Structures are given as structure tokens and as C-alpha cells.
Amino acid sequence: MQAKETGDGFIILKLDDGEDLMECLRKAIKDFGIGSAFVTMGIGMLKHAEIGYFSGKGYEKKLLEEPHEMISLQGSISTMGETVIHLHAGLANRNHQIFGGHLFSAKACVLNEILIKKVDVRLGRKPNPETGLKELFLD
Amino acid sequence: MQAKETGDGFIILKLDDGEDLMECLRKAIKDFGIGSAFVTMGIGMLKHAEIGYFSGKGYEKKLLEEPHEMISLQGSISTMGETVIHLHAGLANRNHQIFGGHLFSAKACVLNEILIKKVDVRLGRKPNPETGLKELFLD
Amino acid sequence: MQAKETGDGFIILKLDDGEDLMECLRKAIKDFGIGSAFVTMGIGMLKHAEIGYFSGKGYEKKLLEEPHEMISLQGSISTMGETVIHLHAGLANRNHQIFGGHLFSAKACVLNEILIKKVDVRLGRKPNPETGLKELFLD
Numbered sequence: 093m094q095a096k097e098t099g100d101g102f103i104i105l106k107l108d109d110g111e112d113l114m115e116c117l118r119k120a121i122k123d124f125g126i127g128s129a130f131v132t133m134g135i136g137m138l139k140h141a142e143i144g145y146f147s148g149k150g151y152e153k154k155l156l157e158e159p160h161e162m163i164s165l166q167g168s169i170s171t172m173g174e175t176v177i178h179l180h181a182g183l184a185n186r187n188h189q190i191f192g193g194h195l196f197s198a199k200a201c202v203l204n205e206i207l208i209k210k211v212d213v214r215l216g217r218k219p220n221p222e223t224g225l226k227e228l229f230l231d
Numbered sequence: 232m233q234a235k236e237t238g239d240g241f242i243i244l245k246l247d248d249g250e251d252l253m254e255c256l257r258k259a260i261k262d263f264g265i266g267s268a269f270v271t272m273g274i275g276m277l278k279h280a281e282i283g284y285f286s287g288k289g290y291e292k293k294l295l296e297e298p299h300e301m302i303s304l305q306g307s308i309s310t311m312g313e314t315v316i317h318l319h320a321g322l323a324n325r326n327h328q329i330f331g332g333h334l335f336s337a338k339a340c341v342l343n344e345i346l347i348k349k350v351d352v353r354l355g356r357k358p359n360p361e362t363g364l365k366e367l368f369l370d
Numbered sequence: 371m372q373a374k375e376t377g378d379g380f381i382i383l384k385l386d387d388g389e390d391l392m393e394c395l396r397k398a399i400k401d402f403g404i405g406s407a408f409v410t411m412g413i414g415m416l417k418h419a420e421i422g423y424f425s426g427k428g429y430e431k432k433l434l435e436e437p438h439e440m441i442s443l444q445g446s447i448s449t450m451g452e453t454v455i456h457l458h459a460g461l462a463n464r465n466h467q468i469f470g471g472h473l474f475s476a477k478a479c480v481l482n483e484i485l486i487k488k489v490d491v492r493l494g495r496k497p498n499p500e501t502g503l504k505e506l507f508l509d
Contacts, residue, residue, distance in 0.1 A: 303441065
């Protein structure tokens with residue numbers, strides 16, 4: 093992975109084939125001292141991508157083993173208490189059909205280009221007892 | 232809804248289950264004095280989402296009653312003359328297949344995380360007599 | 371096309387029906403002296419859109435002649451050595467189903483609203499002999 097920060101709080105990541113997306117994001121969080129941020133863009137390809145649909149009680153997951161074109165990547169990063177990376181992705185298969193949802197894990201395929209924006213509003217996570225999810229809150 | 236503004240003109244929204252997306256955006260426009268802005272990111276889930284395809288003469292609409300994972304949300308906000316919120320969304324169903332288009336209305340399901348960027352270029356809307364649409368213009 | 375730059379390095383484009391997306395982006399690169407940038411948002415409709423899936427050896431392409439709603443547009447712009455515009459798009463057909471991938475070319479249909487962010491990290495392209503792709507690098 094290559095990573096650089098702009099003068100106005102954007103962090104650019106370029107991942108290489110086979111790198112773990114979540115590990116790379118955690119490395120960037122550490123290296124650039126990210127407290128709170130949003131993932132505003134991500135393109136390239138992903139493989140071994142585990143996506144999920146939240147049924148209200150839990151996630152119904154699907155593993156997309158084959159490489160997919162990453163059409164979009166959007167999400168949030170919060171580090172208060174524990175680090176949570178909340179990502180949603182749209183992924184196109186060989187027939188150009190798109191699947192997607194909550195993105196649990198994936199490996200970069202060929203390459204990834206990702207843009208993150210640091211924000212000075214503190215983001216945290218608070219458990220919602222009804223859903224079991226750790227919901228975003230703005231501190 | 233929780234909402235906060237960063238020092239550099241980003242507004243972060245966290246919507247709770249059942250809240251109306253358009254009403255929340257209109258409240259944010261009022262509370263943060265948004266003149267012109269772009270919706271750069273939105274994740275979470277939507278229900279009762281009405282999406283549309285523009286045929287050239289009008290919108291062909293479809294109501295997605297069931298909760299869908301919101302893969303991406305992108306759009307523009309203009310307030311000159313009248314307030315127009317122009318949103319496009321990609322929405323994944325329980326089988327992880329994505330549907331989308333122009334987003335007319337929706338309710339947040341479980342939660343929504345949305346990122347808006349204020350811009351200092353004035354955005355307005357001007358009717359195009361050929362299509363009947365109020366098109367964006369940069370003042 | 372109408373185009374304006376904000377005080378903090380965002381460039382807003384409004385394309386009219388029939389305009390060539392890549393030509394308009396190249397005009398904006400020239401007019402606003404864009405060195406390195408990211409396409410963070412794009413909505414509206416596209417026609418004659420050529421999308422691709424990278425098989426590892428080359429792109430498998432598909433031409434979407436009919437107008438499609440542009441659900442999302444994300445990408446990068448680098449100009450060191452040569453100008454490369456790397457875009458991925460999600461496109462919904464009349465049945466609201468989304469197709470997408472690498473976007474080679476397209477014409478705006480009805481209109482396009484696009485948001486670009488200039489960055490002060492220099493982006494270049496370097497050939498990867500294994501894939502034949504010109505990969506992003508951060509200078």
C-alpha cells in the first residue's frame with residue numbers, strides 16, 4: 093500500500109493486489125492518526141468480498157470469491173473506545189451485474205484507489221439494544 | 232437525527248429508524264444554513280424508497296417497500312428560489328442485488344450515516360422546457 | 371457544460387444532453403489547471419456508456435446504448451506524464467437494475483451533475499508489466 097495525506101485532510105490510499113482492505117484501512121488509521129473520518133470513494137477490484145444484508149436480527153452474509161469491479165465504496169471510521177470501520181460497497185461481476193451491501197471483509201484485486209476525509213467532529217459507537225448494532229453517534 | 236458541522240464545511244447526519252430522509256435533509260438545510268451543497272456519501276438502510284427512471288417524458292417509478300441496504304447516496308442541494316434535493320441511490324435487497332435510480336422519497340431503516348459538503352458556488356434550478364425538468368445551473 | 375470552482379478546491383460540472391463525458395472532464399482539467407483530483411460524485415443519466423470488467427488479461431466490454439440513470443460515479447484524475455481519467459460507474463436501466471464497472475466512455479443524457487476534488491498530492495501512472503495496466507502511484 094501507498095498512502096499520502098493532502099494539506100486539507102484527505103488521505104489517498106493505493107492498495108496492491110492481494111492486500112487486505114480492512115488491514116490497510118487500520119494501518120492508515122494508525123499511520124495518519126485518524127480519529128474520525130469518512131470513506132468518500134473507492135474504485136478498483138475486490139476478491140473474497142464478504143457482503144451482508146441486515147435482516148433486523150443479524151446479517152445474512154454472502155461471500156463473493158471471484159474478482160468484482162468495485163463500483164463504489166462509502167463508509168465511516170470511528171475510533172472512540174474501539175475502532176469501527178463501517179463500509180458499504182457495490183460490486184460488479186463478469187456480467188456487469190452489481191451486488192452489494194455492508195462490506196465485512198475483502199482483498200484488493202489488481203489494485204484499489206481509495207479516498208478518505210478526516211473530520212473534526214468526534215465519531216463514536218453506541219450499542220442499540222434492540223438491533224444489537226453499534227450505532228454511530230456524534231460526540 | 233443527530234447532526235454536526237465540521238470546521239471545513241462538511242455536515243454529518245445520523246438518522247434513526249423510521250425517520251423521513253427528505254424531512255431530515257430539509258431540517259439540516261435550515262439548521263446549518265445550507266445554501267448550496269452536495270451529498271457525497273450515504274450508507275445504512277432505507278425502506279419505503281421510491282426510485283425513478285426518467286424516460287424522457289416523465290419518471291417511471293417503483294416503490295421498494297422492503298428494507299434495502301443503501302450502497303451509495305449521491306446528490307446535490309440547491310436553495311435559490313426553491314429548495315431542491317436531487318438524490319440518486321443504489322439499494323441492495325435481501326439477495327444482495329442492487330436496484331436504483333433517482334430517489335424521490337424514503338425512510339431511514341435501522342440507521343443512516345450521511346455526509347454533506349457545503350459549497351460556495353451558488354446552485355440554482357432552471358426549467359428545461361423540452362424535458363420539463365428543473366435543471367441545475369451554477370450562478 | 372457549465373463549470374465552477376469553489377474556494378476550497380471542489381469543481382462542479384453540469385453537463386448538457388449529448389455532451390461527451392470524457393471530453394468535458396478533459397476540458398475541466400485544462401480550464402481549472404487540475405493536476406491531481408478525485409471524482410467524488412456524479413448523478414444524472416448516461417447513454418452510449420461503455421463499461422468493462424477486467425479479467426486479469428484485458429477488459430471485457432459492454433456497450434449500454436440506452437439511457438441509464440447514473441447511480442454513482444467515482445474516480446481519479448492524474449496528469450503527470452499523460453492525463454488519465456479512471457472512472458467507475460453504476461448505471462440503472464428502465465427496470466431499475468444496476469450494471470456497472472470501469473467506465474471507458476459515455477455521453478451525458480438529459481444532464482449530469484459532477485463533483486471533483488483537487489488534491490495537492492501528485493498522482494501519476496506507472497505501467498504494471500504483469501497486468502498491462504497503468505497503475506496509480508502517489509508521487
